[in-house]
Amino acid sequence: MxxxxxxxxxxxxxxxxxxxxxxxxxxxxxxxxxxxxxxxxxxxxxxxxxxxxxxxxxxxxxxxxxxxxxxxxxxxxxxxxxxxxTGKSEQTIRRSALEEIFGKLKKSGKGQHKTFYSGSGDETNTDRREYRFGDTLNQISMTDSLRNAQINHGLGDFRITEDDLEVMENEYKTQTSTVLMIDISHSMILYGEDRITPAKKVAMALSELILQKYKKDTLDIIVFGNDAWQIEIKDLPYLQVGPYHTNTVAGLELAMDLLRRRKNPNKQIFMITDGKPTCLKVGIKYYKNSFGLDKKILNKTLNLAAQCRRLDIPVTTFMIASDPYLKQFVQEFTEVNNGNAYYSSLKGLGDLIFEDYRRNRRKNF
The missing domain is CATH 1.10.10 (Arc Repressor Mutant, subunit A)
Structure with missing residues (x-):
C-alpha cells in the first residue's frame, strides 16, 4: 500500500x-x-x-x-x-500598514502588557498559593485542591476545607497612554524625499496595533508644524505636510496636556521628526529661525523635556535624518528627558517604534 x-x-x-x-x-x-x-x-x-x-x-x-x-x-x-x-478603505489601509511594518508580530491572548506583580489580576500564570478571602471561584485550582484534600484527610474521611484550597496566581496588567507626535513641516518632503508617507504608515500601523492587540490602552495623535493640533485615527490617510516650520514646543505642550487627562500611571510620547525645532509662538506672533539651532527655541524645548522627565513621561524621538548637528540636538534633548532616541532610515522606522513601544510598556508601578 x-x-x-x-x-x-x-x-x-x-x-x-x-x-x-x-x-x-x-x-x-x-x-x-x-x-x-x-x-x-x-x-x-x-x-x-x-x-x-x-x-x-x-x-x-x-x-x-x-x-x-x-x-x-x-x-x-x-x-x-x-x-x-470610505471607512472600509481607511481601515484596510491601517491593516495593510500594520502588516507591512509589524508583519512579524505574533498573536497573543488579551493583548494588554504585563507587570512583575501578581495577585488578583487579569491573566493566570503557573504560580500557586493558598486561598485568601476575596479570591474568586475561577481562580481555584481544583486538581491541586483535591490532591491536598486527599493528602490531608485521606479517602476514608474525604472532605475539602479552606486550608486545602490552592489558588492560581494572576498577573496584574496595566494600561499605557501614548501620544504620537508627527512632524508635518515642509522639510518632510524637502529635496524630493518623501518622509511623510513612512511616518503616516507607522502612525496607522501603531494605531491599528493598539486597536487590535492593546484595546485597553489609549492613543492620541498630534501633528505639529507652526502650531500643533490633535487628529483622529481616521484622518491619518489624508495627512499632508504644509508650508510650516517645526514648532516642537507646541507639540510637546499639547501632548503633556492630553496625558494629564489620562488617569493611568503609564504615559509616554513618541515623536517622529526629521529636523530640529525652528519655530516658537510668542504671544500671537511666531518666532522662526531655520538656520542652525536657535538658542531661544532650543532652551524652551529642553525645558519641556525636563518637565516631561519630572512627570515621568519618557519621550522617544525617531529622527528621520542623519545630520551631525541634528543628532547633537536629539542627544541633548534625550539626555535632559532621560528618554530614548533612534536615528533611522525610512525603511527601519516601523520596527524601531514597535520595539520601543513594547519596551516602554513593560514598567512597574
Whole structure:
C-alpha cells in the first residue's frame, strides 16, 4: 500500500478577484501617498498601467474602478460627485500598514502588557498559593485542591476545607497612554524625499496595533508644524505636510496636556521628526529661525523635556535624518528627558517604534 503522498500546495488564481486584490494593494499605497486623493491615485495607477501593463484585456481599469465602488472602497455620493475613500478603505489601509511594518508580530491572548506583580489580576500564570478571602471561584485550582484534600484527610474521611484550597496566581496588567507626535513641516518632503508617507504608515500601523492587540490602552495623535493640533485615527490617510516650520514646543505642550487627562500611571510620547525645532509662538506672533539651532527655541524645548522627565513621561524621538548637528540636538534633548532616541532610515522606522513601544510598556508601578 502506497499510502498518502504530500506535495506543495499551489492554489489556483481566482481570475478577476486575484486581479482586483493585486490592484487594490497598489491603489491603497497610492492613496496613502496622495493624502486620500482618489482621483490622483487613480491617475497614477493609470500611468503605471501604461508603463508596466498591470491590467489585462479581461480585467481593465474600468472594471477595477467599478469593483472599488461595488465593494465599498470608494464612493462618489457627495455634493461634488467626486470619488472619496470610505471607512472600509481607511481601515484596510491601517491593516495593510500594520502588516507591512509589524508583519512579524505574533498573536497573543488579551493583548494588554504585563507587570512583575501578581495577585488578583487579569491573566493566570503557573504560580500557586493558598486561598485568601476575596479570591474568586475561577481562580481555584481544583486538581491541586483535591490532591491536598486527599493528602490531608485521606479517602476514608474525604472532605475539602479552606486550608486545602490552592489558588492560581494572576498577573496584574496595566494600561499605557501614548501620544504620537508627527512632524508635518515642509522639510518632510524637502529635496524630493518623501518622509511623510513612512511616518503616516507607522502612525496607522501603531494605531491599528493598539486597536487590535492593546484595546485597553489609549492613543492620541498630534501633528505639529507652526502650531500643533490633535487628529483622529481616521484622518491619518489624508495627512499632508504644509508650508510650516517645526514648532516642537507646541507639540510637546499639547501632548503633556492630553496625558494629564489620562488617569493611568503609564504615559509616554513618541515623536517622529526629521529636523530640529525652528519655530516658537510668542504671544500671537511666531518666532522662526531655520538656520542652525536657535538658542531661544532650543532652551524652551529642553525645558519641556525636563518637565516631561519630572512627570515621568519618557519621550522617544525617531529622527528621520542623519545630520551631525541634528543628532547633537536629539542627544541633548534625550539626555535632559532621560528618554530614548533612534536615528533611522525610512525603511527601519516601523520596527524601531514597535520595539520601543513594547519596551516602554513593560514598567512597574
Amino acid at each position: 502506497l499510502g498518502y503522498r504530500f506535495s506543495e500546495f499551489v492554489p489556483e488564481e481566482s481570475g478577476q478577484n486575484a486581479d482586483f486584490e493585486s490592484l487594490l494593494k497598489i491603489f491603497l499605497q497610492l492613496v496613502t501617498i496622495t493624502g486620500g486623493d482618489v482621483s490622483e491615485a487613480l491617475a497614477w495607477l493609470n500611468n503605471l498601467d501604461k508603463q508596466y501593463n498591470i491590467t489585462s484585456d479581461e480585467y481593465g481599469m474600468g472594471n477595477f474602478i467599478d469593483d472599488l465602488k461595488g465593494k465599498g472602497y470608494i464612493t462618489d455620493e457627495n455634493p461634488e460627485g467626486r470619488f472619496e475613500i
